[in-house]
Amino acid sequence: MRFAIPTDGEFVSPHFGRCPTFTIVDIEDNKVIKKEILNNPGHSPGFLPEFLHNKGVNCVICGGIGQRAIGFLKQYGIEVIVGIEGKINDVIEKLIEGKLVSGKSLCKPGAGKNYGVEKTKCEHEGGD
Template identity: 30%
Template sequence: MKIALPSRDDLIDSHFGHCEYFTVFTTNDSEIIHQEIIPSPAGCGCKSNIASVLAEIGVTMMLAGNMGDGAVNVLNNSGIEVVRGCSGSVKEVALAWLAGTLTDSGDSCHEHEHGCQH
């Protein structure tokens, strides 16, 4: 399984559309076996091509902080499940997901919902 996390300084970036890069972990059932960095495209997350880029490399899960409904829909339509409300070290968040201790907060970044503007 491949998990992507919007990142800044090895931490979950609290705003999906403004992250510096995406950390992508390849995992087995219980551990991280590989890590790679995917540069963040210019522009807002929901209007960029990041969903297709991540889907093409096999990402099926996004662990994120805040994210608008538009971005969630774009990711879901590319076969990527989204868990919102994550914070802290990207590695610790990924390990928490693997341990089954993370759930989606359901919180959307509503001020960006219509047009995903800054």
């Protein structure tokens, strides 16, 4: 199964669309068989879900994400696990152990700042 984790350095990024990179992880038989880091190619409605679908991603593991993005991902059959934070390797370990649990989106007002967009309110608030 192929997973995409929006990342910022060695940590899960709190903001799906404006993360600097995506860590793509292939897991088979509870083992990581491939791990690569891809630069975020851009942020616009529907673009990243299509990009990740074209990369063969089955599941996105993220901190914060809006309902529109979740809807686009689901249209491609991509599962979403939300509310995840911490170091990427720790998250992958929890995933393999079956201990990774989806929660509430971590997206907060201003979460897109410092990811190339200045704004006063996170677009994800209010279900966008």
